[in-house]
Amino acid sequence: MRCPALLIAAPASGQGKTSVTAALARWHARQGRRVRVFKCGPDFLDPQWLALASGHPVDNLDLWMNGEADVRARLARAAQQADLILIEGVMGLYDGEPSAAELAQRLGIPVLAVVDAGAMAGTFGALVHGLRHYRPGLPWAGVLANRVAGAGHAQMLQAALRDGDGPWWGALPRDQGMALPERHLGLTQAGELPDARARLDRLADALQATPLGRLAWPEWQRWAVALEPGDAPPATGPWLAGRRIAVARDAAFGFLYPANVETLQALGAEVVFFSPLADEPLPEADALWLPGGYPELHADRLASAGRTRASVQRHVQAGRPVWAECGGMLALLEALTLVDGRRVPMWGLLPGQAVMRPRLAALGPHAWATPWGELRGHTFHYSEAQIPLAPVAHTTPARAHGRPEAIWRHGPILASYFHAWFASAPRAVAQLLSPQDDRVPAVSQEAAA
Incomplete structure (x- = not known):
C-alpha cells in the first residue's frame, strides 16, 4: 500500500x-x-x-x-x-x-x-x-x-x-x-x-x-x-480470554503505550480504567496494571486516596496479580521522598521507599528474558528505590553502559522500573497478569529457536 x-x-x-x-x-x-x-x-x-x-x-x-x-x-x-x-x-x-x-x-x-x-x-x-x-x-x-x-x-x-x-x-x-x-x-x-x-x-x-x-x-x-507488512510479529493467543484487567490512567499514571492496551485486548482481556488521583476504587478485576507516570508531582493526593488504596489492598490480599511499572511501583511503596526532602507516605503495599533525585538515574533500552519469551522495553527514571527484597530477576540493558533493572515480587505483586512493550512477548505479558497457579504455557524450544 x-x-x-x-x-x-x-x-x-x-x-x-x-x-x-x-x-x-x-x-x-x-x-x-x-x-x-x-x-x-x-x-x-x-x-x-x-x-x-x-x-x-x-x-x-x-x-x-x-x-x-x-x-x-x-x-x-x-x-x-x-x-x-x-x-x-x-x-x-x-x-x-x-x-x-x-x-x-x-x-x-x-x-x-x-x-x-x-x-x-x-x-x-x-x-x-x-x-x-x-x-x-x-x-x-x-x-x-x-x-x-x-x-x-x-x-x-x-x-x-x-x-x-x-x-x-x-x-x-x-x-x-x-x-x-x-x-x-x-x-x-x-x-x-x-x-x-x-x-x-x-x-x-x-x-x-x-x-x-x-x-x-x-x-x-x-x-x-x-508500506507492506514483513514477517509476522510474535503470535498472540487468547491467553487472557474472559479476564478483566484494570489499568490506572490519569495525570499520575499516564505513561502507557496505546499498543500495550491493544495487546491486552488481543490476548482476550477486557480492559477497564480508573483514576487513583480521583480516589476511584479499583474496579472488580482479575489483574491490575499500574503504569508509570508522575506520582512525585501528585504525591499528596495519592497519599490521601484512601478508597483507591483500600481497594488495591483488597485486590492484593485476594492474591490477584499486580504489574507495577516505575511510577506505578513508587505508589505501592511505603514512602516517597521528594526532591525538596519532604517524605510522603505512599500506599504501603510493597516494602521499601524511593527517593527522587535531581538528575537522571537510568535511561535506555532493556530486555527481560522470561520462559515465555524475551520481553523488551526501556527504563527512564529520576528516582532510586530502596526495596529490602531479593529480586526475582533482572533485565539486561541493550547498551554496554546500562545497568540491569531489578524485578521484585511481593505476594502477587511484580514491580520494576522496567517499562515493557507488551507486543514483543505476548505470552510473557499474559503470565505477568495471571495468578501463579494458572500459568500460561511457556514458549517451546522449537519456537524459541
Whole structure:
C-alpha cells in the first residue's frame, strides 16, 4: 500500500521535532485528511501531543524494542487507513542504536530535517549538509528552520544551503505562545494544559505560512512510500480470554503505550480504567496494571486516596496479580521522598521507599528474558528505590553502559522500573497478569529457536 510519509528528524533533542510534527498533523487534520502519527523510540509524552494534534492514538516505532516485523505491520495498517503518515524521530537523526536514520533508510521514508536556527546563519548550511550526506542513500525530503528571528534571518538561512541539500521548506518563528512546555521527564502532558489545542492551532497557522504549508495536496504524493507488512510479529493467543484487567490512567499514571492496551485486548482481556488521583476504587478485576507516570508531582493526593488504596489492598490480599511499572511501583511503596526532602507516605503495599533525585538515574533500552519469551522495553527514571527484597530477576540493558533493572515480587505483586512493550512477548505479558497457579504455557524450544 502506498501512502505519503515523512520522518521528521533533527540534529539533536530540543530542536522542535514534536512542534513541527504536531503542526503538520494539526494542519492536515484541519483540512479533513486522515493523519496517522508515530513516534520513534520509547516515549510517552510526545505521543500525547501528537495524538491531540492528529485525533488518533500514536504508536511507537523502534527497530530494537518493537522488532522490524512489528514496525512494518503497524505502518502497513496505517497506510490502509490514512491519507498521510508522519513519524517523529528521536534525539538526533543519527543518535541511538538503531537510529531514526536507519529506520528511514530501511523503510524508504523521506526525512524532513528540522533545525533550531535561532543562533546561527551560515552554519545552518553546514549542519544540513552533514545531516543530508552523513549516511549515503538516506531518503531526503528537505529542511525546515525553526525559531527564526524574522524574514531577513530566514533568507540568510536559505542562502546558506548548498545545491542538493534542499528543498527549503521555510521557517517557523520564535514564539513562546506556541512552545510546548517541558519538565524533568520531557514535555508537559498535553492533558494538563488548558490551552493545548490553542498552541497546536497556532503552530499549524505558522506552518501554513511556509512553503511546506502552501504545498498543494497532490504534491505530497512525491513522498508516497510503499508500506507492506514483513514477517509476522510474535503470535498472540487468547491467553487472557474472559479476564478483566484494570489499568490506572490519569495525570499520575499516564505513561502507557496505546499498543500495550491493544495487546491486552488481543490476548482476550477486557480492559477497564480508573483514576487513583480521583480516589476511584479499583474496579472488580482479575489483574491490575499500574503504569508509570508522575506520582512525585501528585504525591499528596495519592497519599490521601484512601478508597483507591483500600481497594488495591483488597485486590492484593485476594492474591490477584499486580504489574507495577516505575511510577506505578513508587505508589505501592511505603514512602516517597521528594526532591525538596519532604517524605510522603505512599500506599504501603510493597516494602521499601524511593527517593527522587535531581538528575537522571537510568535511561535506555532493556530486555527481560522470561520462559515465555524475551520481553523488551526501556527504563527512564529520576528516582532510586530502596526495596529490602531479593529480586526475582533482572533485565539486561541493550547498551554496554546500562545497568540491569531489578524485578521484585511481593505476594502477587511484580514491580520494576522496567517499562515493557507488551507486543514483543505476548505470552510473557499474559503470565505477568495471571495468578501463579494458572500459568500460561511457556514458549517451546522449537519456537524459541
